[in-house]
Amino acid sequence: MQLSKKDALKLYKLSGADKKDVVTGFAIAADRPPTVQRAIERLQDKPTENAFYIEVDIQNLGGLNQVLGHSGADKVYRQMASLTKQQIALLAADSCDFRHGGDEFSFIVTGEGLTISHVEHALSTASKNIKLYAEEQSLSDIVHPKHKNDPSKSGTGIIYGVSQLHAKAEIDTVFSTADTIVEKKKLQ
Numbered sequence: 001m002q003l004s005k006k007d008a009l010k011l012y013k014l015s016g017a018d019k020k021d022v023v024t025g026f027a028i029a030a031d032r033p034p035t036v037q038r039a040i041e042r043l044q045d046k047p048t049e050n051a052f053y054i055e056v057d058i059q060n061l062g063g064l065n066q067v068l069g070h071s072g073a074d075k076v077y078r079q080m081a082s083l084t085k086q087q088i089a090l091l092a093a094d095s096c097d098f099r100h101g102g103d104e105f106s107f108i109v110t111g112e113g114l115t116i117s118h119v120e121h122a123l124s125t126a127s128k129n130i131k132l133y134a135e136e137q138s139l140s141d142i143v144h145p146k147h148k149n150d151p152s153k154s155g156t157g158i159i160y161g162v163s164q165l166h167a168k169a170e171i172d173t174v175f176s177t178a179d180t181i182v183e184k185k186k187l188q
Contacts, residue, residue, distance in 0.1 A: 021099035023074045024081040029100035032108075036171050039108050044167045051110040051165040052119050055178035056084055057186070060156045061103040063142040076139065080130050080158060081105050087126040091118055106178075108165075116164060123160045130157050159185045 019028045027035075039051045058064075058080060064073035081099070085107075088095050093111030100106065109119060134140050140155040147153035161181025163174045 023078050024097070024099045024105060025078075026081065026085075026097040026099045026105055029098060031096075032098045032100055032106065033171050035096050035098075035108055036165070036174055039110055039165055040167065040169050040171075040174075042110060043165060043169075046112075047167065049110055049112050050114045051108065052114070052116065053163045053165060053174045053178050054088075054107040054109065054119065054123065055161045055163075055175070055182055056081075056105050056107075056123075057159045057182050058103040058105075058156065059159060060142060060144045060153065062145045063154075064139070064156055066145060067142050076137070076156065077103075079133060080156075083129045083133060084123070084126040084158065087122040087129070091122055110165075116162060119162050123158075123162070127158050127160070161185070 019031075020026065021028055036053060039053075043049060043051055058077060061073060061077065064076055068076065081097075084105075085097055088097070088107050088109060091109055091111065091114060093109045093114050095107050095109045098106050098108075134156050142155060144150070144153040159182050161178035163177035163181075165174055
């Protein structure tokens with residue numbers, strides 16, 4: 001656009017593209033759909049690449065808020081998001097992260113040779129690391145307010161769903177596929 005660097009930075013700030021979630025440092029929810037659209041378009045131009053949308057749900061955020069207070073729960077949330085992001089970074093793929101909903105965050109990852117097995121392995125490792133973190137922080141026995149009589153729902157951790165993108169994918173389907181996986185896992 002032939003703008004000076006100063007004007008380009010001013011325009012960037014005015015656009016709101018610099019907005020970040022205060023807890024995780026991830027991009028805001030409004031950035032998620034256009035980023036998925038760009039990933040879909042990228043697959044049209046680069047058919048040898050694969051792309052995945054990952055939805056992550058924090059288990060028992062309500063219980064964490066009751067026991068730790070809002071700021072304490074935010075600290076735990078921040079750490080869980082960070083531990084997950086660390087594993088996503090190890091995929092050596094292009095990635096974007098977002099926070100949306102009260103207890104959800106997500107990633108879009110794209111890369112040559114990237115497979116769903118790679119993504120699932122990264123998320124499984126993140127889940128194990130988060131479980132260790134929860135144990136170290138004495139968070140494993142926090143009662144879930146919606147499931148007070150079910151000890152299997154106590155504690156905290158993450159539940160995730162992965163949706164593979166393709167060149168003709170529709171954004172709503174990408175989101176609903178991952179969300180359906182998360183919701184099914186919650187019922188287990």
